[in-house]
Amino acid sequence: MQDFGQAFSLAFQLLWTADADLMEIIGLSLRVSLTAMAVSCAIALPVGAALGMSRFRGRGAAIILLNALMGLPPVVVGLCVYLMLSRAGPMGELGLLYTPTAMIIAQSILITPIIAALSRQVIEDLHSEYAEQFRSMCVPVHTAVGALLWDARYSLLTVALAGFGRAVAEVGAVIIVGGNIAHLTRVMTTAIALETSKGDLALALALGMVLLLIALAVNAVVMALRMTATRYAYA
Amino acid sequence: MMRSKVLKVGITIAGGLWLAVSGARAEESIIVQSTTSTQNSGLYKHLLPIFRNKTGIKVNVVAVGTGQAIKNARNCDGDVLLVHAKQAEEKFVKDGYGVKRTDLMYNDFIVVGPPSDPARVAGIKDAPAAFRKISDARALFASRGDNSGTHKKEKRLWGASGVDPRSASGKWYRETGSGMGATLNTGVGMGAYVMTDRATWISFRNKGDFRILVEGDDDLFNQYGVILVNPEKCPSVNQAAGQAFIDWLVGEDGQKAIGNYKLGGKQLFFPNANKGQS
Amino acid sequence: MLDATARYEGGDVAGTQAREEPAVLPCEVRGLCFEAGGDLIIDNVDLTLGSTGITVVMGPNGAGKSILVRLLHGMLEPSAGDISWGGRGLCEETRRRQAMVFQTPVLLRRSVEANIAFALRLHGENGQVRCVRILDEAGLAEKAGQPARLLSGGERQRLAIARALAADPEVLFLDEATASLDPASVQAIEEVVQSARDRSVKIIFITHDIGQARRLADDVVFMHRGRIVERAPAGKFFDNPSSREASDYLAGRIVL
Numbered sequence: 001m002q003d004f005g006q007a008f009s010l011a012f013q014l015l016w017t018a019d020a021d022l023m024e025i026i027g028l029s030l031r032v033s034l035t036a037m038a039v040s041c042a043i044a045l046p047v048g049a050a051l052g053m054s055r056f057r058g059r060g061a062a063i064i065l066l067n068a069l070m071g072l073p074p075v076v077v078g079l080c081v082y083l084m085l086s087r088a089g090p091m092g093e094l095g096l097l098y099t100p101t102a103m104i105i106a107q108s109i110l111i112t113p114i115i116a117a118l119s120r121q122v123i124e125d126l127h128s129e130y131a132e133q134f135r136s137m138c139v140p141v142h143t144a145v146g147a148l149l150w151d152a153r154y155s156l157l158t159v160a161l162a163g164f165g166r167a168v169a170e171v172g173a174v175i176i177v178g179g180n181i182a183h184l185t186r187v188m189t190t191a192i193a194l195e196t197s198k199g200d201l202a203l204a205l206a207l208g209m210v211l212l213l214i215a216l217a218v219n220a221v222v223m224a225l226r227m228t229a230t231r232y233a234y235a
Numbered sequence: 236m237m238r239s240k241v242l243k244v245g246i247t248i249a250g251g252l253w254l255a256v257s258g259a260r261a262e263e264s265i266i267v268q269s270t271t272s273t274q275n276s277g278l279y280k281h282l283l284p285i286f287r288n289k290t291g292i293k294v295n296v297v298a299v300g301t302g303q304a305i306k307n308a309r310n311c312d313g314d315v316l317l318v319h320a321k322q323a324e325e326k327f328v329k330d331g332y333g334v335k336r337t338d339l340m341y342n343d344f345i346v347v348g349p350p351s352d353p354a355r356v357a358g359i360k361d362a363p364a365a366f367r368k369i370s371d372a373r374a375l376f377a378s379r380g381d382n383s384g385t386h387k388k389e390k391r392l393w394g395a396s397g398v399d400p401r402s403a404s405g406k407w408y409r410e411t412g413s414g415m416g417a418t419l420n421t422g423v424g425m426g427a428y429v430m431t432d433r434a435t436w437i438s439f440r441n442k443g444d445f446r447i448l449v450e451g452d453d454d455l456f457n458q459y460g461v462i463l464v465n466p467e468k469c470p471s472v473n474q475a476a477g478q479a480f481i482d483w484l485v486g487e488d489g490q491k492a493i494g495n496y497k498l499g500g501k502q503l504f505f506p507n508a509n510k511g512q513s
Numbered sequence: 514m515l516d517a518t519a520r521y522e523g524g525d526v527a528g529t530q531a532r533e534e535p536a537v538l539p540c541e542v543r544g545l546c547f548e549a550g551g552d553l554i555i556d557n558v559d560l561t562l563g564s565t566g567i568t569v570v571m572g573p574n575g576a577g578k579s580i581l582v583r584l585l586h587g588m589l590e591p592s593a594g595d596i597s598w599g600g601r602g603l604c605e606e607t608r609r610r611q612a613m614v615f616q617t618p619v620l621l622r623r624s625v626e627a628n629i630a631f632a633l634r635l636h637g638e639n640g641q642v643r644c645v646r647i648l649d650e651a652g653l654a655e656k657a658g659q660p661a662r663l664l665s666g667g668e669r670q671r672l673a674i675a676r677a678l679a680a681d682p683e684v685l686f687l688d689e690a691t692a693s694l695d696p697a698s699v700q701a702i703e704e705v706v707q708s709a710r711d712r713s714v715k716i717i718f719i720t721h722d723i724g725q726a727r728r729l730a731d732d733v734v735f736m737h738r739g740r741i742v743e744r745a746p747a748g749k750f751f752d753n754p755s756s757r758e759a760s761d762y763l764a765g766r767i768v769l
Contacts, residue, residue: 087311087471095471097312098266098297126622133619135588137635137680138609147631151622179266179297182280197416198275199441 007205014206015213021183022207026214029187032100033168036107037115041160044112048119049145053127063120069113074106078173081106085177098179103187106173111163118159119152126152154226161222165215188214264293265476268305268313270384271414273459274298276434276503281496286483292476300383300414308332308462311469314477316462319432320384324460332469333462337485340493340504341458344388346449347419347436348428356428362452363396370398373407375427379418380410384457389430392454432457434503459504461485484508536599537610537683538564538715540585545594547580547739554580556739558594566731567706567716569747571723573768576736578719582686585717586613598684609636612682616689618673620661625653625672628661632679643679651675652701667698674705684715691725703729723763727751735759737768 014022051062083089085097085105096102126148134144149156171189178185180194188211195204273279274296283294297307301318308316309332316333318324327333346356346365354372356365369376378400379386393400400408409427411418415435422429423443431439436447449455461481466472483489490506497503540562547555555577562568570578583589585596587603598607621628629644648654651671656664661672670690677685687706691699699722706729710716720726726733730747735756743756754760761768 086307087469089310092311092471098295130619130621132588132615136586136613136615137632138605139635143635147621179295181266181295181297184295194275196420197271197414199416199419199439201420201441 003202003205006202007209010202011206011209011213015210022210024183025186025188025191026210028100028185029168029189029211030214030218032103032174032187033107033164036104036111036167037160037164039104039108040112040115040163041156043108044115044163045119045149045156046145048116049123049149051116051120052123053141053145053148063117066113066117066120070117072110072113074110074170074172075176077110078106078176081109081173081177097177098181098185100178100185102177103174103185106177107167107170110170110173111167114166115159115163118162119156122152122155122159123148126155154229157222157226161219164218168215169211262293263291263473263476264295265314265473265480266295266297266312267315267317267480268308269296269298269317270301270304270319270459271298271416272319272385272432272435273317273504275416276438277498278434278493278496278504282484282489282492285492286480286489289483289488290476290479292479294480300379300381301385301387302382308464311464311471314464314473315480316464317459318384319457319459320387321458321460323384323387324462328462331467332465334465336460336462337481337508339459339461339484339508340490340506341456342433342504343450344385344430344455344457345433345436345447346428346430347422347442347445348448349426350444350446351426352448354428357448359449360451362392362449362454365449366392366396367398369428370396370400370403370407373403375407375409375425376400377418377422377425377427377429378408378410379415380412381414383415385415385430385432388457392430395454437498437501437503458507536564537607538562538599540599540684541595541597542585543595545581545584545596546592547577547584547589548592554739555584555591558739558741560734560741560744562715562717564715565710565713567710567718567729568732568734569726569730570717570719570734570736571721571726571762572736572742573762575738577739578736579688581736582613582688582717582719586611586686588613609680610682611684611686612677612680613686613688614670614673614677614690616692618669620664620669620672622660622662624658625661625664626657628672628676629679632676636680647675647679651705665698667694667701670694670698670702671705674702678705678709678714682714684717685709687716687718689719689721692721699725723751735762 051059051066081102082097084091085094085102086092087097096105130144130148139147169189171193174185174187175190175193178187178190180186180190186194188207192204192207192211195201195207269279275298279294279296283296287293297304297313299307301320301323304313304316304318305320305323305327307313308327316324316327317339324333324336328336346362348356354369354374356368359365359368378389404410409421409425411421415431416439419429419431419435419439420441421427423441423445428448461484463474463477463481464472466474484493485508490508493504493506494502540560542558542560545555545558545560546553558581570582572578580589584591587608596603601607621631623631626644626648629647633640633644645654645657648657651674653668653672653675656668661669664672674687674690685706691702694702703725706716706718718729727747730750732744732746733750734741735743735750735754735758737758743750743754743759745755750759751763754763758768
């Protein structure tokens, strides 16, 4: 198990020297996954809010479907996006395959159900608390949606982070649609996969540690933001 | 008030990210659909900067198994195909997806295994005979099982040995369904024989105590070829840049660069563009 | 809008209706029934609510008080019968001129101030000044920036009432709004309610607290098993209830 010790010092060394390749890879990982998170939130939060607030026939089925989609295998998502974006596919004209944009699309598809399903739960809980009061106050639907999303924003932030975590950690989808091209679409996870396939387990493990550190850093920043905001009296 | 501010900041950040991601492609570039051995062995890291210095063309390599690479190229998702499965390559050209196949370089396949060598194949030159001994001994054998160039070659050798290993699939014959590196990791992990190309083996870092047991058979010859994807089938192909890359590879400079690439003092690929034309 | 502000500031004690819109009051209820799960929870209720004063709704648990009030406020659909306010049905326009305070106040997860601002915005107002004044009158000025949900029980209910009154309603429903509060908080809320009555807001107040009912009521609606058993001016009801159920209730006996 010398690999672990070796990996640890290697990870430290890579970060300490700010290895240019590594920095590029980290930068791309963050850009792709944060953008995917933003795109997913834009789609999933309204969907989650609508599902959380409304009662309609088939709602139960919709929720079951959404919850099931949380388990979408990344490889399947990658494959579907590949088939869409391939030159031979319906959206081949766009020339998006093997670009960061393709990776953002794949990750967005992967995490949109997660954010939608989890935010549905958050919104539904808050809505059941607010519903009677809102009814009494004749709050129009759009105002109610806005108020729920706003008042649940810290819980929703955690939801968004769960999506980000899933996006930044997955490899199956991005390696298919991104192609793991050096200096273009290589992100943390595909780099780890590559080093593993080269048998360089220590380097792969070191990259894994760096990925973990990134996730920690992102969560710490969000937590700090949240605590500051709470101090400003918005609990 | 605070709300609209946060919203604005959020939109700005998202927009910025989007631009940062999507705005950075202007230079001339091509996509090479490639086998994994050439990437894992570090050959591209050696070749591509030289080519880029000379022409300014950026080569983006998608390294997957040969089977997958050919499939991707059929979907027009690449400009150049660089793989090692001659029959499949020729079919690719015959079907009109490739312009012309050119030999590029070669190395050879080897069979690696644990030092205990349960099937006693060490030193055997005849690959099919070695395969037969492995099967007789029911010794573990890890196969790519992914229809890659190496896998196709392995299947042909099994055919020559008269053994149908698929009937023992899951017993002593283990199909990993993954790339060369992953299969080597698996093989080393469970003490199974593995057939691999020499370049991947030399550059592989997780050898454990495995060693080369079978090598040197003419049957283990491993020829790499390069093909320009046909612009008539695939209008998106960057014909000029793709052809420039191929011309450079098979030309004097490229061939010399391939021959010069060494790892631990060993040459990994042997240029032969001018010899075995087809 | 200006008129509304003046009204809230309490300058108009006599309560002359100077509004342009048709008055919401009186409220007429005819043959009102509400059924849930096969049970008749409100059973053929007739009721008229005049334009002034505090009407206290009393009755044992399960009498249907909360349901009646929610029907009046348009939060539930009646199974049968008619409710009209100022000669009109329960349209949104009417409902927006009513407000309700619940036993457990539902406060937005925001600051105290933002809770008031939300109610004001719903009515198209954006007055920072007004917001400050409302908090001041509710005795919550110092807590303006604090998270509403971290207030004490009494403060929370005061905020809920201040929010209900912020929209300057003509009718205010309170459903056991002071249950489980300490005496000081109860008193503070009673004062707010009385001053609203003095500004001629019609108050409909559910309570189990007989002392409180005596202090506040102008008239009393006594309910039992989904029916209105007795409707009387406060003095008469407390001194000389005409129904057996009401006298049992006032005497602290089980009402059968």
